[in-house]
Amino acid sequence: MKQERSRREFLRRCGPAAALAFVPTTAQCATASTAAGVSARKDLTRLRAKALDGEVHLSVYKSTPAFQSKTGQERFRTIRVYRREEPAFTFGQDYAEYFDGLSYQDAELIFQGPLEATNNRKFTYVDSTVKTGSTYAYWMAPAEGEPTGPAAVKVRDPEVWWTPEKIEQATVELQKKHPDVVTVNTIGQTVRGQKLRAIRLGKGNRRIALVGALHAGESGPELMIPAFEQILAGHKELLAHVSIAAIAAVNLDERQRLAEGTPWYLRTNANGVDLNRNYPADWDTVDYGYGLDTSDPDSMTYRGPAPASEPETRAVMDFLRTDPVEAVYAFHCLASICGAHLLGPKCAANDEAFKAKCTGFATAYGLGMDRSLPADGVFRLGTSAGSLPAWCYRELGVPAFDLEISSRESEAREKCVVDRTDRPLLEAYQQRHANGLRAVLEAMIARKL
Incomplete structure (x- = not known):
């Protein structure tokens, strides 16, 4: 305001010609809009x-x-x-x-x-x-x-990074091939309106659940659906006694961006919320992992504006409430690969009975994947506040795990962490996860779990 009053006073005293002093020249305009002459x-x-x-x-x-x-x-x-x-x-x-x-x-x-x-x-x-x-x-x-x-x-291999369209096609094809034991239905939608689909295999009353791609740049459908195909082709009889409920990919919106070429890792959903920090379980507890802050909207681990604020989170919660399960396996790690390293909820640290139950389900899956691993090296507590495993413990009382990768899986780890997963590696891990699933189902039938 003071500067504008000075300008008006100058014009009043010196007349209209003085206004030219306040008009930028062509050279001045060019300087304002150029850098190094460009x-x-x-x-x-x-x-x-x-x-x-x-x-x-x-x-x-x-x-x-x-x-x-x-x-x-x-x-x-x-x-x-x-x-x-x-x-x-x-x-x-x-x-x-x-x-x-x-x-x-x-x-x-x-x-x-x-x-x-x-x-x-x-x-x-x-x-x-x-x-x-x-x-x-x-x-x-x-x-x-x-x-x-x-x-x-x-430019990614579409057989390694599945698009939402390919996930849907593979899901529908699985049901068409095995209509007697496979059902598919819509359980919700993403921020951008993509349908979230649930796959149910088998008719047994005892059930486990699998949840994929909570983080878009990680794993899920590329491992799950081929593993289901293997079980249906060679061990279908298991599904008469136990069953599987699965959401192959939750974060479809951002997974589509990765499949279409976004070069860098994507973690949050389309609203910028980390879905594995958004569940109503100790949500108020701020976590500072990775040097980030879950209460910070600019952080890749942002928990969201409120517990269960995201449509994807609510869909998963409704899905698990509708189909009571005995254990939940959430697929993580990176670039379509996760391995035999299962993390349970940190908030269960003082619940010895629950930890023992977790150990059984985690060890069965992990050693089913790789029997060379030490039994005591497969499972540990580690997931943060607001994670799916934390919510499964707090509300459902069932073991739940984030599947990451062990230090012993060095070749796979070295490739997937830099997005170098190739078809042979993916095929090997599809087989491993089929073996892990089968081991859990067989242990449940044998009443070992």
Whole structure:
């Protein structure tokens, strides 16, 4: 206000010509909008990159000034596409910041030519020369001017990272093949409205539950459904006595982003909430694991604004309340792999009877996966406040576990933690989980559990 009064007083005393002193010159305007002589304004905006069926699909729009301009449209007759492979990018260590400030100057010009603009504004380009397993940065530009970008993308193997569409197809196919023992129904939906599906195998009154992909960048459907197929093909008789209830993937929204090429690890749901901190069990207790804070909305372990605030959380709770179970196995670790390291709820530390029950269900599964493991090295208490195992203990009174991976599974661990899971490794762990499930079912039938 004081500065504005001084300006008005100066104009009153010196007359209208003095107003020129307050008008920035062209050079001043240019200085305000440039850095090192390069305009900050780009002709293209909203560059996106998606990996679909082994190709990268790019889309970009003319910026609002460029679209509205009556002149200069001829520069859009030629579009340039630049690409740079980023082998140094490391999943689980690097995130979006890795790509901040990357320059196109040493990138490869992979296309220069005409592209038809949808509605005279949107350009699309498909790069079919990419390699599965590689991470790329892309830029796009018209014939002249600075490119827009980078847009980051990783081309993943769709057999290793299942899309929501593939999960649904595999679920429906499982029911079609075995309609006598498999049922499928919708139990809720995600933040973005994707249907959450429950799979039930068998008719036995005693039941265990499996829950997958609470964290999008971890494991679930790629292990569960093939394991179910193996049990149905070779050990179907078990399901006359005991049964399995499963949600193959909970965090479908963010899993879709990963399957479509987001290079970095995604943990929270579409609302930015860690679903494995959102359950109403000691939710008020703040956890500081990983150097993060579960009460902080900016944290990857944010517990949410309230207990069970998320539709995915409520769907899982309703599912487990509807189908009483004797144990719950939640699949975690990374990149579609989890192993024989089962974590129970820390809040049960003083409940010896409950810990003994947990040990039985955990050991049966873990040693079923790998009999070379020491029996006392499979299970420990470790899940935090607000986790699914904590809620299963507090409300249901049943053993529940987060399946991670043991230090003895070194080869698998080294690959999956950096998103290098391949088909042979995944197939080996599909077999391991089929063995673990079978061991639990057989122990239940034999009344050992």
